[in-house]
Amino acid sequence: MNGVHLWAVQRITAMFLALAVVVHLVTILVAVRGGLSGAEIIARTSGSLAWFGFYAAFALAAGLHGAIGLRAIGAEWLGWRGRGVDALWLGIGLATAAFGIRAAWGLFSA
Amino acid sequence: MIDTRPRRHPAWIAFLIHRLSGLALALFLPLHFWALGQAIQGEAALDGFLRWADNGVLKFAETVLVVLLAAHLAGGLRVLALEFLGWRAQQKTMVAASAGVALAAGLLFLLNLGA
Numbered sequence: 176m177n178g179v180h181l182w183a184v185q186r187i188t189a190m191f192l193a194l195a196v197v198v199h200l201v202t203i204l205v206a207v208r209g210g211l212s213g214a215e216i217i218a219r220t221s222g223s224l225a226w227f228g229f230y231a232a233f234a235l236a237a238g239l240h241g242a243i244g245l246r247a248i249g250a251e252w253l254g255w256r257g258r259g260v261d262a263l264w265l266g267i268g269l270a271t272a273a274f275g276i277r278a279a280w281g282l283f284s285a
Numbered sequence: 286m287i288d289t290r291p292r293r294h295p296a297w298i299a300f301l302i303h304r305l306s307g308l309a310l311a312l313f314l315p316l317h318f319w320a321l322g323q324a325i326q327g328e329a330a331l332d333g334f335l336r337w338a339d340n341g342v343l344k345f346a347e348t349v350l351v352v353l354l355a356a357h358l359a360g361g362l363r364v365l366a367l368e369f370l371g372w373r374a375q376q377k378t379m380v381a382a383s384a385g386v387a388l389a390a391g392l393l394f395l396l397n398l399g400a
Contacts, residue, residue: 186368189361196358203351204393208400210339213331217324234318241311248308274318281325 181243188240195233220282227283234275242268295380303360306353313350344398348391355390359383 206215220226246264249255292298320338323330338347363379366372372379 186365189365193358193362193365196354200351200355200358200390204397207394208397211335213324213328213335216331217328220324237314241307241314244304244307245311248304271314271318274315274322278318278321278324281322285324285328285331 181246184239185243188236188243191232191236192240195229195236198229199233217282217285220279221285223283227279230279230282231276234279235272238268238270238272238275241271295377299360299363299380299383302356303364306357306360309353310350310357348394348398351394352387352391356383356387359386 206219220230242264245267246261249260249264320334321331323334360383363383366379
């Protein structure tokens with residue numbers, strides 16, 4: 176991937192994340208009223224394909240968006256550049272996304 | 286003598302806040318996923334984590350994270366508006382609006398915590 180591809184992925188994920196973060200913030204504000212409980216969270220997410228799809232897409236977009244952002248910080252502030260470093264950031268981004276999708280699956284199947 | 290004026294410009298401060306909030310959120314993300322992943326072991330495990338997190342220090346940290354998330358969202362929308370809509374004339378207004386959105390999200394979170 177070159178710089179243009181990375182810029183495009185960063186902006187496409189940003190547009191999706193803008194919507195997803197609004198949904199997430201509203202959900203947080205509603206969920207914390209009266210205290211958080213596992214039962215309340217699982218009642219919302221368990222068996223819901225809509226929430227699973229939302230959180231899986233959210234985790235994928237956040238993982239990639241975060242890794243591209245960290246790559247820019249690493250390059251500009253620490254001088255970490257090159258194909259090896261790029262491959263490492265891609266791995267970190269995909270691993271983070273997979274970890275998030277695993278959590279979404281846990282909330283879906285609980 | 287180094288000219289520091291560009292670094293006092295609201296757009297530069299907005300860039301720095303966007304970068305630092307993004308860095309903090311990216312570092313927090315694996316921890317967040319680990320915590321939510323407790324649900325794989327069942328409701329009791331998730332409840333155990335939520336009880337552990339139910340204290341003043343972590344509520345303060347959660348509030349900071351909500352503010353950072355809202356700041357990164359609003360700052361990101363500012364960047365998208367700049368790049369895709371060419372809204373260059375109202376830079377200071379957009380920076381101020383981003384700060385307002387972030388603080389409002391933090392206040393709403395605190396109000397709902399106490400509700």
